[in-house]
Amino acid sequence: MITNSGNVIKISMPTDPKFISVIRMTASSIANQIGFNIEEIEDIKIAVSEASTNVIKYSNVDTFELKFAEGEDFIEIEIRDDGSGLDPSQIKVPNLEEDREDGGLGIYIMKALMDEVDIHSEKGKGTIIYMKKYMGKEV
Amino acid sequence: MNNKIISAELDKDKEKELMTLKLAGEIDLNTIKNVKSMLEEVHSEDLDLVIDLELCRFIDSTGLGAFVSLYKNQKSKDKKVKIINTQESVRRLFRLTNMEKMFGMEETEHDNKLW
Numbered sequence: 001m002i003t004n005s006g007n008v009i010k011i012s013m014p015t016d017p018k019f020i021s022v023i024r025m026t027a028s029s030i031a032n033q034i035g036f037n038i039e040e041i042e043d044i045k046i047a048v049s050e051a052s053t054n055v056i057k058y059s060n061v062d063t064f065e066l067k068f069a070e071g072e073d074f075i076e077i078e079i080r081d082d083g084s085g086l087d088p089s090q091i092k093v094p095n096l097e098e099d100r101e102d103g104g105l106g107i108y109i110m111k112a113l114m115d116e117v118d119i120h121s122e123k124g125k126g127t128i129i130y131m132k133k134y135m136g137k138e139v
Numbered sequence: 140m141n142n143k144i145i146s147a148e149l150d151k152d153k154e155k156e157l158m159t160l161k162l163a164g165e166i167d168l169n170t171i172k173n174v175k176s177m178l179e180e181v182h183s184e185d186l187d188l189v190i191d192l193e194l195c196r197f198i199d200s201t202g203l204g205a206f207v208s209l210y211k212n213q214k215s216k217d218k219k220v221k222i223i224n225t226q227e228s229v230r231r232l233f234r235l236t237n238m239e240k241m242f243g244m245e246e247t248e249h250d251n252k253l254w
Binding site for chain 2: 017018020021024042046049050053056057105106108109112113
């Protein structure tokens with residue numbers, strides 16, 4: 001959950017793939033405004049795109065919510081849907097040596113690019129993806 | 140809203156037993172259908188494949204997954220596949236997921252040999 005009490009931007013988006021590039025541009029623009037460098041902005045953009053892709057593909061709802069919170073030297077992002085949710089045991093990071101086509105590749109990428117990633121999901125009760133990234137920290 | 144932020148061009152050289160696929164734009168959940176329809180044509184050919192990503196600005200796990208199935212398909216036909224001219228932001232994803240070797244991306248830029 002977002003803990004920061006600074007500026008928070010909330011956006012509601014349709015679960016329509018055609019808006020995925022809009023989501024990326026939004027994330028990129030907010031990260032730029034906060035002061036992240038180009039490489040970090042790229043990481044945030046990819047991670048938000050991956051998280052949103054999961055929601056669009058699996059949530060079975062019409063809209064979902066994105067929150068971006070500005071910290072002094074970090075950004076917190078929460079992507080929340082009230083959709084079908086997942087059994088937490090289904091959320092796994094794939095073994096890249098064996099299976100790169102697995103749906104978990106997106107989660108692997110998010111975890112590699114962000115400093116913190118937490119996924120809370122319950123069957124029938126939706127999913128919350130929380131991510132945090134600090135400035136000036138090497139991936 | 141433009142739902143085709145991707146363009147694809149396939150060039151076949153049967154003499155050299157090689158085809159070149161040029162993808163431009165962003166490969167994501169929105170554009171993957173267009174990419175996959177082009178990949179189906181690639182699947183049906185019995186040629187080595189070079190994918191030129193010079194004009195590809197973005198790729199995510201959706202696109203990487205499609206390339207992995209393409210790799211498997213080429214391998215099943217005993218044909219090669221190589222990705223060239225990646226932008227750094229795109230290259231990073233291949234590096235992060237240990238997929239550079241799979242697509243012959245480890246050679247230096249000065250290496251003119253394809254395989």
